[in-house]
Amino acid sequence: MAVKNVFVAGHRGMVGRALCRALKKHSDVSLITANKADLDLTNQAKVIEFFNNNHIDEVYLAAAKVGGIHANNTYPGEFIYQNLMVQTNVIHSAHIGNVKKLLFLGSSCIYPKFADQPISEDALLTGALEPTNESYAIAKIAGIKLCESYRRQYGKDFRSVMPTNLYGPYDNFNPDNGHVIPALMHKFHKAIKSNKCHVEIWGSGNVRREFLHVDDLASACLHLMEQDDSVFWRGVNEHCSHVNVGSGVDCSIKELAETLKSITKFEGALHFNGSKPEGTPVKKLNISNILERGWAPSISLRSGLETVWRWYKSHSH
Known part of the structure; x- marks a missing residue:
């Protein structure tokens, strides 16, 4: 069995770790990673040098600057610059380094704020974006289009996946900069430890979101990469080359909070602060494409939240 060299960019993040866990189960994979101290992905010369020094067959591009509504709203310059630089350097280096396959991980925030639900892949660029994370979304759209353009001009097998809202171990549990699930877990944990009588939740609680455990995303990514090019690209429009990955199920933030209250055994009240931003009213992906694959x-969701809550408690201080 031929062994392939697989580079996971962003292997210390939640998604990168999940990809590494999944890839390590395959005996035909030689995993390649690089810490930030050893490889600055925003430095094009260093990235090109890294690809030249490693005979890389496949790339999973999971490196990104990510965060919740507050972080996206507060640091838009950092979000657009860092994400544009990282993905451009890795994708271009994969191109000139003759990498056989690359998988770029985007985000469901690429879609218009008021896209028809559930959101299909061809909704991209059909309307205005959600303002709170526009910078991040534009960077991710540029990554998709870079992969598409390199396929059209150079015949590169560079694929893109658009995951829904993710959660899992090694998430960012910062209550200000994290996404809703880890941020809420942190709040519940802190409230329980300090005997607080309530937990504040941003927004009305009425907006609806779809959530996917990061290990499910990793299995989807490997499944898509294992499809040979004639299968993967069959019926895929060259101007719509990405594939949605989600759970197919959504819930309101209020329902999510109540589920977490039950799992964490918090006995206080939930206070919804309607003066805080809450983003797109509804966001659920059409995953018929990947289901057909x-x-x-x-x-x-319940079992995933239970396992992540246990992980978080064992790793929190």
């Missing part, structure tokens, strides 16, 4: 999620 033979993949389906396997981790329910």
Whole structure:
């Protein structure tokens, strides 16, 4: 069995770690990673040198600057600059380094704020974006289009996946900069430890979101990369080359908070602060494309939240 060299960019992040866990189960994979101290992905010369020094066959591009509504709203310059630089350097280096396959991980925030639900892949660039994370979304759209353009001009097998809202171990549990699930877990944990009588939740609680455990995303990514190019690209429009990955199920933030209250055994009240931003009213992906390709999620929201809550408690201080 031929061994392939697989580079996971962003291997210390939540998604990168999940990809590494999944890839390590394959005996035909030699995993390549690089710490930030050893490789600055925003430095094009260093990235090109890294690709020249490693005979890389496949790339999973999971490196990104990510955060919740507050972080996206507060640091738009950092979000657009860092993400544009990282993905451009890695994708271009993969091109000139003759990498056989690359998988770029985007985000469901690429879609218009008021896109028809559930959101299909061809909704991209059909309307205005959600203002609170526009900088991040534009960077991710540029990454998709870079992969598409290199395929059209150079015939590169550079694929893109658009995951829904993710959660899992090694997430960012900062209450200000993290996404909703880890931020809420932090709040519940702190409230329980300090015997608080309530937990504040941003927004009305009425907006709806779809959530996917990061290990389900990793299995979807490997499934898509294992499809040979004639299968993957069959029926894929060259101007719409990305594939949605989600759970196919959504819930309101109020329902999510109540589920977490039950799991954490918090006995206080939930206070919804309607003066805080809450983003797009509804966001659920149409995942019929990937379902037709033979993949389906396997981790329910409740069981996934339970395992992540146990992980968080064991790793929090």
